[in-house]
Amino acid sequence: MALDQQLIYRLVKVIKTHFECKSYDAFKYRFKLRGKNDLVHCDRADIYTIAKLQKLYRDKTSLIEHLVANFANSNLIAERLWIGELASEGAIARYRDWKAVTDSMSYVFQRDLISMRASKPVLSFDTLLSSSSIFYPVPAIRFTTGDMRLETLCALNMMTGFLDDANLKIAETIRWPLFYLRVKKYEPFLKALGIVDKAEMAKIVYEVFS
Secondary structure: OOOOHHHHHHHHHHHHHHHHOOOOOOOOOOOOOOOOOOHHHOOHHHHHHHHHHHHHOOOHHHHHHHHHHHHHHOOOOOOOOOHHHHHOHHHHHHHHHHHHHHOOHHHHHHHHHHHHHHHOOOOOHHHHOOOOOOOOOHHHHHHHOOOOOHHHHHHHHHHHOHHHHHHHHOOOOOHHHHHHHHHHHHHHHHHHOOOOOHHHHHHHHHHHHO
16 A cells, blocks of 8 residues: 555654754654644645655655655765655655665664774774864764774764764864764664664674774
């Protein structure tokens, strides 16, 4: 049975607002939004996108995954992702890549940690996660250079809170706040979708760094 287009539109609006609005938390507000959220208020381009998403996904979880994959991993960190882009070939490819990563999260997490340790073999796990007012922690740097997945970065922070600690120290006020917000907006979805198993990740950390 196809998903209702009104449900699709509501999920698009809620998840888009969650990632783009600092003060809105979809989980806190139980995926509810104030204002005009009915499909009747869509413009023609958005209606086309909703119809295409309806054809692509037959269940709610897959649709949510598609939206999260795109809003969390879009390169438009400081810009708004246009709803019309959500059914594009690029968006579909981004979701497929995300699904491949999240379906093998333990492997990806281990691979990223092994690579990070090899790049800084003399540093301990705790030192790699340390920061100062002017220095980002190593995992954050590796993410920005494309050497670590965002999912690995979030998993490490969910386990240790190292980025939360860095957020209290780092003085830079342009790039860091956007970067940190992106992580914090993504984390609850990784938890809700069962992607990050902290106990399993802790075992991997111990194996790589012991």
